[in-house]
Amino acid sequence: MSNSARKYLIAGNWKMNLNSAEGAELAKDVVSIVGPQTDVSVCVCPTFTTLEAVSQVVNDSNVSLGAQNMHFESAGAYTGEISAEMLRHLFCKFVILGHSERREYFGESDAIVNQKTLVALAANLKPIVCIGETLEEREAGKVNEVIKTQLEGALVGVTAADADALVVAYEPVWAIGTGKTATPEMAEEVHAEIRSLLASLLGAEAANKVRILYGGSMKPENADDLLAQPNIDGGLIGGAALKATSFAALVQSAQKRSK
Numbered sequence: 402m403s404n405s406a407r408k409y410l411i412a413g414n415w416k417m418n419l420n421s422a423e424g425a426e427l428a429k430d431v432v433s434i435v436g437p438q439t440d441v442s443v444c445v446c447p448t449f450t451t452l453e454a455v456s457q458v459v460n461d462s463n464v465s466l467g468a469q470n471m472h473f474e475s476a477g478a479y480t481g482e483i484s485a486e487m488l489r490h491l492f493c494k495f496v497i498l499g500h501s502e503r504r505e506y507f508g509e510s511d512a513i514v515n516q517k518t519l520v521a522l523a524a525n526l527k528p529i530v531c532i533g534e535t536l537e538e539r540e541a542g543k544v545n546e547v548i549k550t551q552l553e554g555a556l557v558g559v560t561a562a563d564a565d566a567l568v569v570a571y572e573p574v575w576a577i578g579t580g581k582t583a584t585p586e587m588a589e590e591v592h593a594e595i596r597s598l599l600a601s602l603l604g605a606e607a608a609n610k611v612r613i614l615y616g617g618s619m620k621p622e623n624a625d626d627l628l629a630q631p632n633i634d635g636g637l638i639g640g641a642a643l644k645a646t647s648f649a650a651l652v653q654s655a656q657k658r659s660k
Contacts, residue, residue, distance in 0.1 A: 409628070409655035410568060410612050410635035412444040412467060412529060413642025414497060415451075424451035428458040430645035435652045436462045440659040442635070443652055444495050445642070449483055456491045467495030467529070470503060473516035485524035496521050497637070499531045499555060501574045511554025518555055522563050529568040529637060530555045531616065532595075536575035545594055552598050561607035569595055569613045570637040576617030578639065585626040585633075588615050592632035621647055624654035 419427060424447045435443050446467035447455045456466050472482035488496060498521065499514035514530065521528040532551035534544050552569070559567065571591055573583050583591075592613050599608035615627055616637035627633050635655060641647040 407610065407612050407634045408442050409659060410442040410444065410614060411638060411652045411655055412446060412495065412614065412635070413638050413648055414446050414469060415448065415642060416469070416639060417448060418643055419447065419451055421451045421454035425454040425458050427643070427645060428455040428464070431648060432459060432462045432464050434645055434649040436464055438652070438656060439463055441652050441655040446495065446497055452491050452493065460492060465494040466492055467497060468493050469497050469500070471496050471517060471521065473520045485520050485526055488526060489524055493526060495527045495529055497529045497531065501531060501533055501572050501577065511551055514555045515557050519558055522559065522566055527566045527568055529570050529614065531570045531572050531637070533572035533574050533616070539573070539575060544591060548591060548594060549598055552595060553602065556602055559603070561603045564603055564607035564610040567611050569611060570616040571595060571613060572616035572637065578618070580618070582618045582623055585630050588617065588627060589630035589632055592630065596632050619651060621650035621654070624651045628654050628658050
C-alpha cells in the first residue's frame with residue numbers, strides 16, 4: 402500500500418509560544434488559507450491556555466485541534482495537569498504524546514507514554530506518538546534499537562483495531578531546531594523500519610493504515626522531497642507552524658502529492 406491510501410497529515414506543534422489572542426489570530430489565518438481544502442488533514446496544537454480560543458476559531462472548519470500533552474488519569478490531585486476528557490470538552494481530536502522535549506525535560510518514560518496512549522485511544526483522541534534518537538545514539542549506530550524500544554514500549558496493549566486512530570511521529574532529536582535535517586533517504590529508511598515494526602506488532606494490514614509523520618525540521622524548502630518518500634505520511638511541524646504562510650506551504654506540498 403502506498404501512502405496514496407493514507408491521507409497526509411500536517412500537524413503544527415506550537416510548543417510554548419503564542420498567548421490566546423495571538424493563537425486565535427494564527428488559527429484564523431490557517432483556516433482562511435488551508436481550511437477550504439480537504440485532500441490533506443490539518444491539525445494545530447496550541448498550548449493549554451490557548452486551546453479554547455483556537456477551538457472557537459477552528460470549530461466547523463477542516464482544521465482540527467490538537468493538544469501538546471495530557472495526563473493519563475481522568476481527574477484528581479495532579480496539580481498542573483490536564484485530562485483527556487478536558488481536551489475532548491474543547492473538541493480536541495489529536496494529542497501529541499512522548500515528544501522528545503517531554504522525554505528530555507520532564508522525564509517521560511516509554512511506560513508513561515504507553516499509559517497516555519491507551520487513555521487517549523479510549524477517549525477517542527488520536528495520539529501522535531513521538532519516537533526518535535539523539536545524535537549520540539545515531540552516531541553509535543543505535544537508531545533501529547532506539548526506535549524499536551520506544552515504539553514497542555509506547556504501544557503495549559494497542560491493537561490492530563486502533564490503527565486508524567494511531568499516528569506515529571519520527572523525530573530525529575538531533576534535527577529539531579538545530580537546522581540539521583535528515584536527508585529524505587535517511588528519513589525514509591527509518592520510516593520504513595517503523596512501518597515494519599508496526600507490522601510485527603499490529604499485522605501488515607493495520608500497519609499500512611498508521612500514518613507516520615516526519616518531525617525533524619520539515620520546512621517549505623524540503624517538504625516536497627520528504628513527502629515524496631513512500632512511508633512519510635506528513636509532518637509534525639515546529640518552527641514553520643508559527644507562521645500561517647510557511648505552514649500553508651507544507652499543506653500545499655502534501656496536497657500536490659494527494660492528487
